[in-house]
Amino acid sequence: MSTLTDRVNTLGSHLRAQYGQRVHKLTVSAGFICPNMDGTKGRGGCSFCNNASFAPQGQDGGAVRRQLDEGRAVVARRTGARLHLAYFQAYTNTYAEITRLKALYDAALEQPGVVGLSIGTRPDCVPDEVLDLLVSYQEQGHTLWLELGLQSAFDETLARVNRGHGFAEYQDAVRRARGRGLAVCTHLIIGLPGETPWHQRETLARVLNEGTDGLKLHPLHVVRGTRLSRQWRAGEYRPWTLNEYVNTAVDMIEMTPPEVVFHRLTATARKPLLLAPDWCGSKWTVINAIEQELTRRGTRQGARPLHSDSHLPGTQESC
Numbered sequence: 021m022s023t024l025t026d027r028v029n030t031l032g033s034h035l036r037a038q039y040g041q042r043v044h045k046l047t048v049s050a051g052f053i054c055p056n057m058d059g060t061k062g063r064g065g066c067s068f069c070n071n072a073s074f075a076p077q078g079q080d081g082g083a084v085r086r087q088l089d090e091g092r093a094v095v096a097r098r099t100g101a102r103l104h105l106a107y108f109q110a111y112t113n114t115y116a117e118i119t120r121l122k123a124l125y126d127a128a129l130e131q132p133g134v135v136g137l138s139i140g141t142r143p144d145c146v147p148d149e150v151l152d153l154l155v156s157y158q159e160q161g162h163t164l165w166l167e168l169g170l171q172s173a174f175d176e177t178l179a180r181v182n183r184g185h186g187f188a189e190y191q192d193a194v195r196r197a198r199g200r201g202l203a204v205c206t207h208l209i210i211g212l213p214g215e216t217p218w219h220q221r222e223t224l225a226r227v228l229n230e231g232t233d234g235l236k237l238h239p240l241h242v243v244r245g246t247r248l249s250r251q252w253r254a255g256e257y258r259p260w261t262l263n264e265y266v267n268t269a270v271d272m273i274e275m276t277p278p279e280v281v282f283h284r285l286t287a288t289a290r291k292p293l294l295l296a297p298d299w300c301g302s303k304w305t306v307i308n309a310i311e312q313e314l315t316r317r318g319t320r321q322g323a324r325p326l327h328s329d330s331h332l333p334g335t336q337e338s339c
C-alpha cells in the first residue's frame with residue numbers, strides 16, 4: 021500500500037534524503053513583533069490572526085537556546101531524531117535590527133544538532149541585508165529556508181483580510197531571495213473570504229510561475245479574538261468543508277512540480293481557540309483524507325502540470 025510520501029515530496033523525506041537520517045523542525049518563539057500590528061504596515065493585523073495576546077517580549081539568545089533544549093529533549097523521546105532545523109515561527113522573524121537578528125540566529129545554530137534555520141516572515145520584510153545574512157549561513161554549510169507568508173496571489177483578497185502587502189511585494193522578495201540562491205517556501209491559505217477553488221489554483225499557478233522551492237498549505241481557521249470570527253458569527257464568512265479543502269489541496273498537489281517540497285499540507289488549531297471548522301482540530305483526519313483522495317484518483321504530485329489547469333472542471337467557476 022502506498023503512503024503519502026510515495027505521492028508527495030514532503031519536507032521530512034526531502035531532509036532525510038539530504039542528511040541520511042531524520043531531521044525534525046524545532047519551533048522557536050524569539051519575541052519578534054509584526055509590522056502589521058505596530059502601525060508600520062498596518063494596525064490590527066490580518067483578519068484571521070489571533071493577536072489578542074500580542075505581547076512582544078524581546079527575547080535573547082538565551083531564550084532561544086532554552087527553547088531548543090526543551091524541544092530537542094521532547095523530540096528525542098518521541099521520534100529519536102537527533103538533527104534539527106530551528107524554525108523561527110511566531111510573528112515576523114526578520115523584523116528587527118540586523119545585529120539582533122544575527123545574535124538570535126547564531127544562538128540557534130550554535131545548539132547541538134541544529135543543522136539549519138527556517139525563517140518565517142512577511143514578503144515586505146526581507147531587506148537585502150537580511151537576505152545576505154541568511155546567505156552567509158548557507159555558505160557556511162547550513163540549510164536555510166525562507167518561509168514567506170503570501171496566503172493569496174489576489175490583491176483584493178489580501179486587502180480584504182488586511183494583509184498590508186500585495187502580490188508585487190512577494191514577487192520582489194522571491195526574486196531577491198532566489199536570485200541569491202536561498203530556498204523559498206511559500207505559505208498559502210485555502211478558504212480565504214471571497215475565494216473559491218479557482219482562486220487557489222490560480223494563486224498556485226502564479227506562485228509556480230514566479231518560482232518557489234517549497235509550499236505550505238493551510239486551511240483558514242476561524243479562531244477567537246479575530247475580525248474573521250466576528251464575520252463568521254455575522255454569517256459573512258462560511259468556512260470550507262473538509263471535502264472542499266481536500267479536493268482543492270489534491271488539485272494543487274497535482275499541479276505542483278515534483279521537485280517542490282511540501283512543508284505542510286494542513287495545520288491545526290485547538291478548542292477553545294478554534295471556532296470553526298471543526299475538522300481543523302485534527303491533523304490526521306485531514307492528512308488521511310488527502311492521502312485517500314490521492315489514492316482514489318491514482319495520482320501524485322506533478323501528475324497534472326500547470327499548463328493543463330485550464331482543463332480542470334470548474335476552473336472558471338467564479339471569475
Ligand code: SF4
Nearest residue numbers: 054056065066069111
Ligand atoms: S498573520 Fe503574520 S503578518 Fe498577519 S498579523 Fe499575524 S503575525 Fe502579522
